Amino acid sequence: DVKVTQSSRYLVKRTGEKVFLECVQDMDHENMFWYRQDPGLGLRLIYFSYDVKMKEKGDIPEGYSVSREKKERFSLILESASTNQTSMYLCATRQASYEQYFGPGTRLTVT
């Protein structure tokens, strides 16, 4: 059975803190993606990775970085959290042109 897990369902952080969001998949998929979802704006791509140690910027990478040291793990890092990064963060994985699966999401609040 497909499994994509995210480290936290809910997270509250203070402005200026460094925040780590972790995504783990057990499907041996090449591609992993980080999106954020906001009302009225839909899903927007932050970063993606098509292989270990490889990363590509998405549409809104500013204020974020990523790390993929192992194939199954893709981390999103907020270097210095700001209130405009309050959002729902969704990780996804996909093998080539096949099904794409999402994790349960992390709702981050920055105060």
Next chain:
Amino acid sequence: SQELEQSPQSLIVQEGKNLTINCTSSKTLYGLYWYKQKYGEGLIFLMMLQKGGEEKSHEKITAKLDEKKQQSSLHITASQPSHAGIYLCGAGAWNSGNTPLVFGKGTRLSVIA
């Protein structure tokens, strides 16, 4: 860049009624994904359509891909409260299996008794 427009944005139907959600692309559709999302949760994969004219069904949900119209439709037969949620379509360029998907903004479905 590719954009996906979903219609309607929201829908309220009576339990037992049929409904259709549309997803129209600004560019040629090579493949189309449909997802369902419960409020505050992740996206649940429903179906993926890859070829023009392709039609897939899962329980009471049927999706079709019309390549010429650059459009896909999702049809729910005899809606139930369990069908309520947000439906999103996503698409990617099939000339590269690594291309990220872009998504529509979603259609919010409410099913009332």
